[in-house]
Amino acid sequence: MKNLSPIQPKLLSRINERLVMRMVRDRGPLTRAEMSKSIGITFPTVIKAVSSLLESKLLEEVEVSQSGPGRPAKRLRLASEDTQVVGVTLSDTECIVASAGLDGVIVAGNTKSFPTPANYDSLLAKITSLTKELMRRDDKTTLCLGVSIPGIVDYQEQRAVLSANLPIVNGKYIGRDLQAVLGVECLILRDAHAFSLSERLLHEKGETDSNVAMLDHSEGIGLGMMVNNQFLTGNKGFAGELGHIPIVSDGDVCNCGKKGCLETVASEWALEAKVSTALERPVKIDEILVLAKSGNEPVLREINQMCDYLALGVACVVNIFNPGTFYIYGQCFRELPHLLDLLVENTRQYALEPSFLACNFVHAQGGELDGTIASAINYLTDSLVPDLDDYLTIAKE
Numbered sequence: 146m147k148n149l150s151p152i153q154p155k156l157l158s159r160i161n162e163r164l165v166m167r168m169v170r171d172r173g174p175l176t177r178a179e180m181s182k183s184i185g186i187t188f189p190t191v192i193k194a195v196s197s198l199l200e201s202k203l204l205e206e207v208e209v210s211q212s213g214p215g216r217p218a219k220r221l222r223l224a225s226e227d228t229q230v231v232g233v234t235l236s237d238t239e240c241i242v243a244s245a246g247l248d249g250v251i252v253a254g255n256t257k258s259f260p261t262p263a264n265y266d267s268l269l270a271k272i273t274s275l276t277k278e279l280m281r282r283d284d285k286t287t288l289c290l291g292v293s294i295p296g297i298v299d300y301q302e303q304r305a306v307l308s309a310n311l312p313i314v315n316g317k318y319i320g321r322d323l324q325a326v327l328g329v330e331c332l333i334l335r336d337a338h339a340f341s342l343s344e345r346l347l348h349e350k351g352e353t354d355s356n357v358a359m360l361d362h363s364e365g366i367g368l369g370m371m372v373n374n375q376f377l378t379g380n381k382g383f384a385g386e387l388g389h390i391p392i393v394s395d396g397d398v399c400n401c402g403k404k405g406c407l408e409t410v411a412s413e414w415a416l417e418a419k420v421s422t423a424l425e426r427p428v429k430i431d432e433i434l435v436l437a438k439s440g441n442e443p444v445l446r447e448i449n450q451m452c453d454y455l456a457l458g459v460a461c462v463v464n465i466f467n468p469g470t471f472y473i474y475g476q477c478f479r480e481l482p483h484l485l486d487l488l489v490e491n492t493r494q495y496a497l498e499p500s501f502l503a504c505n506f507v508h509a510q511g512g513e514l515d516g517t518i519a520s521a522i523n524y525l526t527d528s529l530v531p532d533l534d535d536y537l538t539i540a541k542e
């Protein structure tokens with residue numbers, strides 16, 4: 146490889162390391178020779194990159210028996226025996242902390258949960274103590290902590306900007322605060338983005354569309370988008386606030402402070418409010434779903450109404466972004482399988498026909514925790530150099 150100015154040798158090494166990490170992440174365990182062939186860089190360059198990554202505990206070597214004669218091949222895979230990442234998911238009711246190897250597999254018994262505390266300091270203290278417990282366990286090196294947040298995240302500043310449903314994190318530099326006490330790199334991301342990431346990883350090995358939408362219908366309504374295989378974050382990371390598009394002119398006040406947002410008529414919390422009014426007593430989502438399954442008419446009416454409003458939002462996404470696959474996530478859709486068909490039928494009424502017909506609606510399979518862990522792993526894989534694309538051509542020369 147030529148050493149072309151102004152790219153420094155150190156940067157070239159990091160580019161090569163990143164190429165190796167990405168290749169192993171996307172294709173699974175590889176020998177050094179396979180890497181050299183696939184990436185198109187020389188064998189000595191691969192050896193150098195791999196040895197640096199082994200030293201950093203990002204890769205580990207495994208012996209894989211092969212069918213033909215000869216010694217077992219030594220392959221490199223993302224480290225999982227001595228190295229881990231920690232994923233944290235936050236919601237208005239429950240928070241979860243779990244650790245996984247860089248293969249993304251959550252270690253059995255290493256998932257902890259706790260009821261969401263009433264203030265930010267208690268939340269930090271609880272995450273810190275559980276993460277420290279996971280960091281001590283098994284004597285592994287912890288490389289990164291990923292935290293998903295149910296609200297708008299400023300990715301540049303790593304700040305929770307606005308969470309309508311978990312206001313204790315509003316304006317907090319939660320990543321920086323955790324990093325300061327844990328001494329581990331920490332990144333935060335939007336919950337809907339975590340869902341999209343987990344869905345993408347699940348389907349990565351099979352047929353995937355390069356334009357994918359992911360509806361997160363839970364306490365709020367979020368949207369994750371992959372556009373031309375790029376994760377859509379917007380300029381600062383605020384993209385995907387489907388729950389707060391204005392739907393009802395001068396409607397009810399939303400948790401975000403505005404009026405008539407989609408969430409005020411189509412979220413779980415809106416459904417709870419409407420059913421509680423209809424039945425003249427407080428009813429939570431778990432009971433609503435039990436009542437729906439038993440055929441309770443007023444409850445089914447409210448669910449149908451919610452689904453109709455939700456279709457307005459889904460149709461907007463279909464018309465604007467033309468996704469090939471639309472993943473639908475949420476407890477209502479999981480427990481009431483007919484609800485997806487109803488949502489699709491309603492969406493058909495509102496969306497442009499060619500865009501609707503080009504979109505496949507499916508139940509989501511992944512989870513927020515998997516996506517949060519995947520984000521930490523992707524961060525490690527991708528953060529070796531700031532922007533790969535500018536250097537790719539030069540690195541391969």
Ligand SMILES: [Zn+2]
Nearest residue numbers: 389399401406
């Ligand atoms: Zn709102």
